[in-house]
Amino acid sequence: MKKSTKSIFAALMVIGTLAACNQKPNSTINAATQATNEIVDTSESEVELGDLSIANPRARALLGGQTTTAAFMDIENEGAADKLISASSEGLTAELHSHAMVDGMMQMRQVAAIEVPANGVAELKPGSFHIMLFNAPATMVAGSNFKLKLKFEKAGEVEIDVPVLQDVG
């Protein structure tokens, strides 16, 4: 049974910086994070792909009138370093994004890849790396699900089922 960490940064997520989302990918940024003491059992929703397991997938429900939101997950790696190089979902546009302090302001940027460290975890979570979803269908409300295809440099491709939640934690 695998464990994953749960973000404590939900309250810090700022969704109002979409203007920063149109920038071109620059460098890959290391998403390595160490496990913390706060443990959530996500074994039910885990998907295995080679040495990787994808746990706790979730997307934030669309707010009224919006078409942009984001998906999050923990990518656990029991093998050599890998990279998430793309995400896609039918009927919308998905991009890999970082979320970092730039010149004193929190900004999101598109990145070419999200590193998954050897024997470590890449945490995609609010306020950090995430999969940005543009032109999302109005059906993306709490309680719904959608398919998201992930492509890794070494492990290859996998399609996961992402629950849409009001609170993505």
Ligand SMILES: [Cu+2]
């Ligand atoms: Cu973003």
